[in-house]
Amino acid sequence: MDKALSGIRILDMTHVQAGPTASQLLAWLGADVIKFEPPTGDVTRSQLRDVPNADSLYFTMLNCNKRSITVNMKNAAGKEVFVALLTKCDVVMENFGPGVLDRLGFSWETIHQINPAVVMASIKGFGSSGPYADFKAYENVAQAMGGAMSTTGFMDGPPLVSGAQIGDSGTGLHLAIGILAALQQRHRTGQGQYVEVAMMDGVMNLCRVKFRDHQRLTRGTLSEFSVPTEGMRDTPRSGNDSGGGQLGNTVKCKPGGPNDYIYVVVQEAVWSALARRVGGEVLAADERFAMIQNRRKNQKDMWRILNEFAAGYTKWEMMGILNEIDVPCGPIMSTNDLANDEHIRLREMFIELDHPERGKWFNVGMPIKLSDSSVPIERSPLLGEHTEEVLRSVLGYSNAQVARLQEGGAFSKDPQKQEHPRP
Numbered sequence: 001m002d003k004a005l006s007g008i009r010i011l012d013m014t015h016v017q018a019g020p021t022a023s024q025l026l027a028w029l030g031a032d033v034i035k036f037e038p039p040t041g042d043v044t045r046s047q048l049r050d051v052p053n054a055d056s057l058y059f060t061m062l063n064c065n066k067r068s069i070t071v072n073m074k075n076a077a078g079k080e081v082f083v084a085l086l087t088k089c090d091v092v093m094e095n096f097g098p099g100v101l102d103r104l105g106f107s108w109e110t111i112h113q114i115n116p117a118v119v120m121a122s123i124k125g126f127g128s129s130g131p132y133a134d135f136k137a138y139e140n141v142a143q144a145m146g147g148a149m150s151t152t153g154f155m156d157g158p159p160l161v162s163g164a165q166i167g168d169s170g171t172g173l174h175l176a177i178g179i180l181a182a183l184q185q186r187h188r189t190g191q192g193q194y195v196e197v198a199m200m201d202g203v204m205n206l207c208r209v210k211f212r213d214h215q216r217l218t219r220g221t222l223s224e225f226s227v228p229t230e231g232m233r234d235t236p237r238s239g240n241d242s243g244g245g246q247l248g249n250t251v252k253c254k255p256g257g258p259n260d261y262i263y264v265v266v267q268e269a270v271w272s273a274l275a276r277r278v279g280g281e282v283l284a285a286d287e288r289f290a291m292i293q294n295r296r297k298n299q300k301d302m303w304r305i306l307n308e309f310a311a312g313y314t315k316w317e318m319m320g321i322l323n324e325i326d327v328p329c330g331p332i333m334s335t336n337d338l339a340n341d342e343h344i345r346l347r348e349m350f351i352e353l354d355h356p357e358r359g360k361w362f363n364v365g366m367p368i369k370l371s372d373s374s375v376p377i378e379r380s381p382l383l384g385e386h387t388e389e390v391l392r393s394v395l396g397y398s399n400a401q402v403a404r405l406q407e408g409g410a411f412s413k414d415p416q417k418q419e420h421p422r423p
Contacts, residue, residue: 003030019095020062021172027065039413054358067386077408095123127198142167146203171202265328273325
């Protein structure tokens with residue numbers, strides 16, 4: 001069946017989270033993604049294992065719908081396979097440390113010479129140029145240096161890391177967009193190009209409204225913030241303030257557990273109905289909250305009143321009350337809430353898969369819904385599971401050619417060890 005990216009083949013050398021996020025999305029869009037792994041495999045196969053001797057959830061949840069081939073790039077036979085695959089692929093992806101591929105003899109210039117039509121997509125911590133280019137980066141480092149941490153949390157506490165993986169998975173999303181754009185340009189020109197996304201740059205892009213506020217501070221205070229901003233030069237940590245034109249914050253509900261909150265946005269258009277529901281005509285007529293500028297000035301009192309009202313209801317009861325009067329709101333949903341939510345199941349955003357080694361597990365689903373080209377989500381591959389399949393179906397190798405490469409150590413860690421890939 002024809003899919004959105006049918007006919008696109010991707011050689012995926014990425015590992016851990018950022019790159020595999022991008023390649024998994026492209027696989028879910030229909031691309032043939034060949035996960036090109038060293039004989040030891042992606043390091044996350046063994047990280048944070050919950051089932052002995054089986055691939056971890058860290059790996060399985062980021063590598064669905066891919067084929068796995070193991071290749072030893074440290075010997076000539078392995079490099080021969082890599083070069084052959086480069087000529088058969090539309091995209092090659094990598095997120096190695098600075099200079100790793102160059103030292104193996106495969107700079108972008110060399111790869112482009114081997115296949116002028118191939119798109120090379122790279123994720124780096126800080127990019128391939130600039131004073132930070134040689135530094136290593138991880139999720140939290142990218143959040144720290146991209147502006148996210150300094151603007152997350154409360155001003156009387158330390159900067160905080162976001163629970164959403166904006167440094168890794170956020171960068172992966174940016175890379176997927178860049179790959180698709182480069183493929184579209186190749187459709188017109190026939191030429192591939194180098195696509196690079198730095199984790200720091202990706203985080204900055206996701207923090208653009210914070211840089212909006214950084215510039216607004218030069219012209220005055222930020223009236224929508226619940227903390228004073230007079231004289232500030234840096235965008236402050238805004239706690240749970242909405243950060244937009246309308247006031248928003250969390251409201252605590254019964255029974256008072258760590259996630260018994262609902263987020264409420266008090267739009268100008270809904271205040272009258274909300275005030276009447278919470279405090280009757282007295283609150284609706286209260287001059288402290290009559291206009292948005294008044295509510296901004298007196299927002300601590302407004303949130304105190306809303307919290308007092310919400311204390312008598314659960315977050316789901318509050319959602320029902322507020323939805324009846326069209327107040328934008330949402331319960332703070334825990335991972336357990338989401339894992340058991342009917343809406344999430346209907347949207348196929350938490351689906352059950354089966355794995356030959358670890359058994360059944362749940363995977364986050366495909367967030368992009370295409371009406372004419374949905375792709376069933378399949379389990380992640382075992383290490384080297386498709387090595388011989390790829391050699392034969394993609395490269396057209398004979399049994400004799402495969403045997404020669406095996407003898408040369410192309411697929412095993414030890415060149416003298418003639419291992420067959422896992423079936």
